[in-house]
Amino acid sequence: MLGQMMNLPLTITNIMNFAETVHGSSEIVSVTADNPDHHYTYTEAFARTRQLANALAKLGIEQGQCVGTLAWNDYRHLELYYATSCSGMICHTINPRLFLEQLEYIINHANDEWLFIDVMFVPLMETLVDKLPNLKGFVVLTDPAHMPNNSSLPNMICYETLIQGESSKFDWPELNENAASALCYTSGTTGNPKGVLYSHRSTVLHSYTTGLRDIFGLTMHDVVMPLVPMYHVNGWGLVYTAPMVGAKLVMPGPAMGDGEVLNRLINDECVTFSAGVPTLWLALLNFMQQAGTSVPTLERVITGGAACPQPIFDTFREKYGVEVRQAWGMTEMSPLGTFNTFKPHMHNWTETDKAPVRLKQGLPVCGVDIKIVDSDNNELPWDGQSSGSLKVRGPWVIQRYFKADSDATDSDGWFETGDVATIDPQGYMMITDRNKDVIKSGGEWISSIELENTAMTHPQVAEAAVIGVYHEKWTERPLLLVVPQPGESPLPDELLSYFKTKVASWWIPEACEFLQELPHTATGKVNKKELRQQFNDYRWPDHGE
Structure with a gap:
């Protein structure tokens, strides 16, 4: 019936x-x-x-x-x-x-x-x-x-x-x-x-979900500034969700990477909510710290597209009173798949206890099923330790690529994301790497993302990337690539020593090299493919042989 x-x-x-x-x-403001x-x-x-x-x-x-x-x-x-x-x-x-x-x-x-x-x-x-x-x-x-x-x-x-x-x-x-x-x-x-x-x-269902209180939580009282480009995954759907709830929209145009313009727009238009990739938040924070300005109306920002360094969370919260939340998804997912928000019993935790949870990509949103599997496609437990290939399904997840001859899903209807992840007993998913970026050293896996997150907590590091490079003894070892903070000149040994007690000793990068800037993809992610090509013939220092 x-x-x-x-x-x-x-x-x-x-x-x-x-x-x-x-x-x-309701108003729409544009540059x-x-x-x-x-x-x-x-x-x-x-x-x-x-x-x-x-x-x-x-x-x-x-x-x-x-x-x-x-x-x-x-x-x-x-x-x-x-x-x-x-x-x-x-x-x-x-x-x-x-x-x-x-x-x-x-x-x-x-x-x-x-x-x-x-x-x-x-x-x-x-x-x-x-x-x-x-x-x-x-x-x-x-x-x-x-x-x-x-x-x-x-x-x-x-x-x-x-x-x-x-x-x-x-x-x-x-x-x-x-x-x-x-x-x-x-x-x-x-x-x-x-x-x-x-x-x-799929778009309407995605919009209903992102508007939920425990996700973006937008209302007609919000002023929303999408820093996610509208040329990428429908601007994370904000150009649908904001009109759906009647929120004011502030559109930065070609100035979305200009910290000074963003700071002005936030304050002039009383922006309460914004969303973008970590590189944009770094641009805004760097400007505000140099100019001595603030963002009194801004309440919360969403970050996604790449793992968010802990200093972004800490600086926004401690210095500017802004809450930062991670989201994860893909072009193939419209894009939202998970969102990081604390469960009720966590609100009384200390910041020290909350910090590891903040770094996770979050809980699956209603409408998206997730699971992790091993190399034989056996489902792995949600124990926070087991690491496997992440698969998803849902009403706004791709079934077939445009003009493709066959489905993009497996025989059971699951889409393989290409990410490697863990899921803890409470349902919090954490990306530990992309399948193509994970480092295998001496037969053991090393998470480049966790090493990058650790490096970014060092006060002299502006941006960091870790790639696997061929090693005669261990097959592959992690190489740390760092863009120093302006005016800083950290020593390689100092940065490598910083990892001690923070990660397993055999995870510590074998060497550190400094760059003026890291290459980024068209969507703002660090381009590790280009870095691997650049350091393809890298020779390890003598102490690493």
């Missing part, structure tokens, strides 16, 4: 209509190349979204077609998100920081016919346009006064000109909740990037 409730589809259109009807006066201080309301935003939908129809774009975007976090990109998806098109967000070959592959693989691009990406597209045979034209996200001159891009249209004069009335189509809504490609660290095609249903 089936239930007898209404069977209305879960679509992004419902989020948009609700936000406009119930929270129309753009043509306006560093743009303000308008949800009502105004979605009126322009309907104008854009009419313009998209006149361009001849049909339901099911991909519309590419190369854009920062701002109001025009938000309009594109809703106009494309709610029209039945697919919002294909493209990471402009990828290699040219990857951009070429992604745009052609998605069969994008129109690209909506920020002004600063016009030169980038000029280098690629001859290799994009399916493209019909470009829409530059600016006003007429800021359109680039003498560009070689064919059929280049100004965004504001495109929507000017269009009606603010549009009959949104009734969509199947399983219809595709957005497309995001993985960074492609091995082979070509892979497309992850999200549905309206």
Whole structure:
């Protein structure tokens, strides 16, 4: 027997209509190349979204077609998100920081016919346009006064000109909740990037969950500043969850890595909540410490995308009164899989007892099942010690990559994440490494992430990475790579001695090398593939032989 409730589809259109009807006066603030201080309301935003939908129809774009975007976090990109998806098109967000070959592959693989691009990406597209045979034209996200001159891009249209004069009335189509809504490609660290095609249903369910009190906990009283790029995994869904609850949005545009601008936006707009990768929090903290400023309205920040160093937790909490929480997920998971929040009995713990819990990636969120397995696919216990390959499943987890011939899941419907993890008896998951990054020394596994977290607690270390390098005796040994804090000159032996009593003696890196900066991937993670190539022929110091 089936239930007898209404069977209305879960679509992004419902989020948009609700936000406009119930929270129309909530504000959206943006930094753009043509306006560093743009303000308008949800009502105004979605009126322009309907104008854009009419313009998209006149361009001849049909339901099911991909519309590419190369854009920062701002109001025009938000309009594109809703106009494309709610029209039945697919919002294909493209990471402009990828290699040219990857951009070429992604745009052609998605069969994008129109690209909506920020002004600063016009030169980038000029280098690629001859290799994009399916493209019909470009829409530059600016006003007429800021359109680039003498560009070689064919059929280049100004965004504001495109929507000017269009009606603010549009009959949104009734969509199947399983219809595709957005497309995001993985960074492609091995082979070509892979497309992850999200549905309206998966996006709405993901938004409901992230809004829960024990997850992001957003309300209409919050002011939300997404530092997660909207070109990566739908900005962690914040551009859906914030309108769903009526929160004010603050969009930093191309300034998301500028600590000074972020500090100003937080204080001018009274930001209470933000989310981003650890490198962005380091930029903000470094600026505030140098400038002697603060962020009195900021209550909590979410960090993810890479393991968060303990100093970020401690500095935000102790110096600025800001609570930092870790989240974990993947492009293939929309992205949220786990979120770190304390259970009730932990609130009375000392900070010393809380610290190890903070460093874990957290509890699985309702809707995502997780498990760890050994090399024979046997499920391992949640004892906090057993380490295995992490698998996930859920209604917003990928089943098949875009245009792939077979499912991405195993025969039981589980997706292999590529992470190595432990899960403790209370359900807290901790990533100990990526399968490709784990170090095997003398037949035993060493967690590069735990070594990096330890190194980052040293006051003279700004950033650290650990990679495995060939060793004649032990097959592989960990090499510590450090970017010192400005003005600091730590000694290698001093940093290596710092690990004593903090990790097992045989885990201690064999040597330490200093770099001016670490390479990062297009999504802000340390690029260990590049580091391994750089140190492929590394010779260990004599004392390590």
